[in-house]
Amino acid sequence: MSKLSEKPATAIIGSGFIGRAWAISFARAGSSVRLWDQQDGAPEKALDYISGVLDDLARNDLLNGQTPDMVLARIKPAKTLEEAVAEASHVQENTPEVLDTKIKVFQRLDAAAPPEAVLASSTSALLPSRFTEGLKGRHRCVVVHPINPPYLIPAAEVVPAPWTSAETMERTRQFLISAGHAPLVMKKELDGFIMNRMQGALLEEAFRLVADGYASVEDVDIGIRDGLALRWSFMGPFETIDLNAPGGVRDYAERYQGIYENLFPQMQRRVDWAGAVMDTIEPERRKHVPADRLQERQMWRDKRLMALAAHKKRAAKEIGN
Amino acid sequence: MSKLSEKPATAIIGSGFIGRAWAISFARAGSSVRLWDQQDGAPEKALDYISGVLDDLARNDLLNGQTPDMVLARIKPAKTLEEAVAEASHVQENTPEVLDTKIKVFQRLDAAAPPEAVLASSTSALLPSRFTEGLKGRHRCVVVHPINPPYLIPAAEVVPAPWTSAETMERTRQFLISAGHAPLVMKKELDGFIMNRMQGALLEEAFRLVADGYASVEDVDIGIRDGLALRWSFMGPFETIDLNAPGGVRDYAERYQGIYENLFPQMQRRVDWAGAVMDTIEPERRKHVPADRLQERQMWRDKRLMALAAHKKRAAKEIGN
Numbered sequence: 001m002s003k004l005s006e007k008p009a010t011a012i013i014g015s016g017f018i019g020r021a022w023a024i025s026f027a028r029a030g031s032s033v034r035l036w037d038q039q040d041g042a043p044e045k046a047l048d049y050i051s052g053v054l055d056d057l058a059r060n061d062l063l064n065g066q067t068p069d070m071v072l073a074r075i076k077p078a079k080t081l082e083e084a085v086a087e088a089s090h091v092q093e094n095t096p097e098v099l100d101t102k103i104k105v106f107q108r109l110d111a112a113a114p115p116e117a118v119l120a121s122s123t124s125a126l127l128p129s130r131f132t133e134g135l136k137g138r139h140r141c142v143v144v145h146p147i148n149p150p151y152l153i154p155a156a157e158v159v160p161a162p163w164t165s166a167e168t169m170e171r172t173r174q175f176l177i178s179a180g181h182a183p184l185v186m187k188k189e190l191d192g193f194i195m196n197r198m199q200g201a202l203l204e205e206a207f208r209l210v211a212d213g214y215a216s217v218e219d220v221d222i223g224i225r226d227g228l229a230l231r232w233s234f235m236g237p238f239e240t241i242d243l244n245a246p247g248g249v250r251d252y253a254e255r256y257q258g259i260y261e262n263l264f265p266q267m268q269r270r271v272d273w274a275g276a277v278m279d280t281i282e283p284e285r286r287k288h289v290p291a292d293r294l295q296e297r298q299m300w301r302d303k304r305l306m307a308l309a310a311h312k313k314r315a316a317k318e319i320g321n
Numbered sequence: 322m323s324k325l326s327e328k329p330a331t332a333i334i335g336s337g338f339i340g341r342a343w344a345i346s347f348a349r350a351g352s353s354v355r356l357w358d359q360q361d362g363a364p365e366k367a368l369d370y371i372s373g374v375l376d377d378l379a380r381n382d383l384l385n386g387q388t389p390d391m392v393l394a395r396i397k398p399a400k401t402l403e404e405a406v407a408e409a410s411h412v413q414e415n416t417p418e419v420l421d422t423k424i425k426v427f428q429r430l431d432a433a434a435p436p437e438a439v440l441a442s443s444t445s446a447l448l449p450s451r452f453t454e455g456l457k458g459r460h461r462c463v464v465v466h467p468i469n470p471p472y473l474i475p476a477a478e479v480v481p482a483p484w485t486s487a488e489t490m491e492r493t494r495q496f497l498i499s500a501g502h503a504p505l506v507m508k509k510e511l512d513g514f515i516m517n518r519m520q521g522a523l524l525e526e527a528f529r530l531v532a533d534g535y536a537s538v539e540d541v542d543i544g545i546r547d548g549l550a551l552r553w554s555f556m557g558p559f560e561t562i563d564l565n566a567p568g569g570v571r572d573y574a575e576r577y578q579g580i581y582e583n584l585f586p587q588m589q590r591r592v593d594w595a596g597a598v599m600d601t602i603e604p605e606r607r608k609h610v611p612a613d614r615l616q617e618r619q620m621w622r623d624k625r626l627m628a629l630a631a632h633k634k635r636a637a638k639e640i641g642n
Contacts, residue, residue, distance in 0.1 A: 125580050147551075147552075153548060153552075154548075155543055155549075182547035182548075183543075184541075184543050185540065186535055187534055187535055188534075188535060194530060194535065194540060196580065196581065197526055197530065198527060199549055199558070200526075200581040201526040202519050202523045202558060203558055203581070204522065204581070205521075205522040206559065209515060214507055214509060214515065215505065215507060215508070215515050217559045219505040219506065219507070219515060220519070221556065221558065221559050221560055222476055222505050223476055223478070223505050224519065224557045225553065225555060225556055225557035225560075226503040227468050227474060227475075227503075227516050228519065228520055228553075229553035229557075230473075230474055231474075231622070231626065232545045232546065232549075232553070233545075233550040233551055233554035233629065234625050234626075234629065235625075236542025236543065236544075236545045236546035236550075237520070237524055237527055238541055238542050238606065239546075239606070239610075241524070242610070242615075243619050243622055246615075247612075248603065248606060248607070248610075248615055249599070249603055250595065250602075253594035257593075257595055259445070259513065259517060260525070262513075263513045263517075264521070264525060266512070268589055270585055272578075273574035273578045274575045274578055278571050281559065281570055281571075282570055282571045285560070285569060291568075294567075294569055297564060304555050304636055304640055305551060305552065305555075308632070308636070309551075311628070311629070311636075315628045315629070318628075319621065319625055320621060
C-alpha cells in the first residue's frame, strides 16, 4: 500500500483519445506518466492536445488547485514501449480493439514491465481472459474500462479474468480511487461488463419505441435528458427507487413491479439498430445537428460535461454526496 | 392559441405530492390555479408546503425573477371540484391510481368543466382509454404524466386515448411548453408510456446483474451516477450515441451493435425484484441509508435536484442547449 500513497508511476500505451484522456487523469492525481504510441510523433501530438484540455480544466477548477504546467510536466513521451513501462507500477493499454493486437501488446507488456506492475486494458469489447491467458504474469492483468473522457467521467469498470489476483484487483481499485475515479469492481468477467449492458438494455427499448411508432427520437432524448437522468446523474437507479417509496427499495419493488411486469414480454423482440428504423432516426438527428456540424457539437458536449463535472463537485461539497 | 398566450387558468384535482407540485409549476408560469382535494383542509395544508418550496426555488433563481408571494398569490383553494374547474382551460387530475376513482372523477370533470377545457390525468399506470371512453367530452381527455417534482423535472408524457383530438394534444403540448415543461408527445397509448419503459428495461438488467453476482448495488449506481447518466442528463441516449461515432448515429449502430447483439439473448430471463435478490439489495441500501433516515435523504435528493436544475439553466444560457 505504501507504493500507492507515493502516487504510482504510470505508463500509457497508445496515445489516442482514450490514452491521452487517461494521461490527463493520472497526471492530475500526481502520478508520473510515460506516454508511448506505435506511431512516431503521436505522443508529442497528444501533449499539444492535453495542454489545451488542461487549460479548460483549470478554468473550471478541475485541477485540484494545480496549474496546467504542473500537471503537464508529469507527462513525458517514451521512445519505446519498453522504456514507457520500465518503472511503471500501473500500465494502461489503449490499442485498437483487435484481439490479435491486444495479445501481442500484452506479451510485450508482461515481458517488459516490473513484476509488481498492474497491466490494465481499456478495452470495452474484449473479455480479459481472451488476451491474457498464456501470460506468465496473467495474475496481474485486468480490464479498466472508462467512459470517455475519464478526466471528466469518474466511473471505470475493473474486470478480472478468472486468474486475476485479488491483490491486483485491490491495488487497481485503490489506485483509481486515489486518482479521483469511481471504480465498479466486477466479481467476474461478463460480455458488455456493467455499463454497456445497462446502456444496451435502455437503447434497445428506445430503438423499439421509435421503430414501433410510439415515440420520436427527440421524445426519447427528452424523457432521459429532461426526465429520468436528472436523478440518475447524482443517485443512480437503485438509490432513485429506494427513495421513491415510503419503505425504501423493497417497498418500491412490491408496490410497482406490477407496473413493469407486463412490459417485459413486449421487450423480447429485437430491433436491428442499423436497419429500417435508422431511416427514421438518422434524418431526425441530422435535422438537429447536420453531418458537417457533428464535430462542433462534440465540442459543445465536452463543454457541458466539464460544466456538469464542476457542478457535481460543488454540489457534493455544499449539499453532500 | 390566443387563450394560451393569456396564461390559461388551471385547476388541480387532488392536492397530494403530485398535485401540489403541478400547482407550483403552473403558478410559476403565470397561470391562476384552483386547488381542490376531496379531503377538507388538504388544499390549505398544501399551500403551507408550497410556500416553503417557493422560498427554496427563489434562492436557486428558479422563479423566473418573481417573488414567492407573487407566485403563491395565484394559487387558491376551492371548496368543491365543480368550483375548482368552473373557469379552467387546463385541468390536472391527481387522485389515487384506482381505476374506479379515475372513472368517477373524470365523469364529474367532464360534466363540470367548460367545454373547451382540457382534462388531463397525472396517472403513471393507467391508459387513458380505460377511464375516458364513456365520456361525452372524451376527445378532450389526455394523460399528462410527470416525473415528481414537475417544478424541477421538465419532462412530461402526453398520452392520447384513441379518441383524443389532435387539437387537445396540440393545446396540451403548447400549454406545457409555455409552463417551462418538455413534453414527450406519444403518438398512441402504450403500457408504461415512454419513460417507465426505458426505466424498466434498465432496472431489469440492473436487478439481473446483482442477482447473478456480477455487480453490487453500489456498482450499478456508480455506473449510472458517475458514468452513463452524466451525458444522458443533458443529451439523452440518442444524441449521446450520435456523437460517439465519427459518422453519427448510423455509424455508431453499424460499428457497435455487434457489441450489444450478443447481450440481448442473455437479457430475456426475468428476475423477481421483490424475491431473493431483494435480500441482497435491501441490506446494501440500508447500510448507505438506514430506514429511519430515508426521509432526510429525500430532502437531500430534492436539494441536489434543485441545484442541478439551476446548473442546467445556467449551462444552457452560457454554453447552449
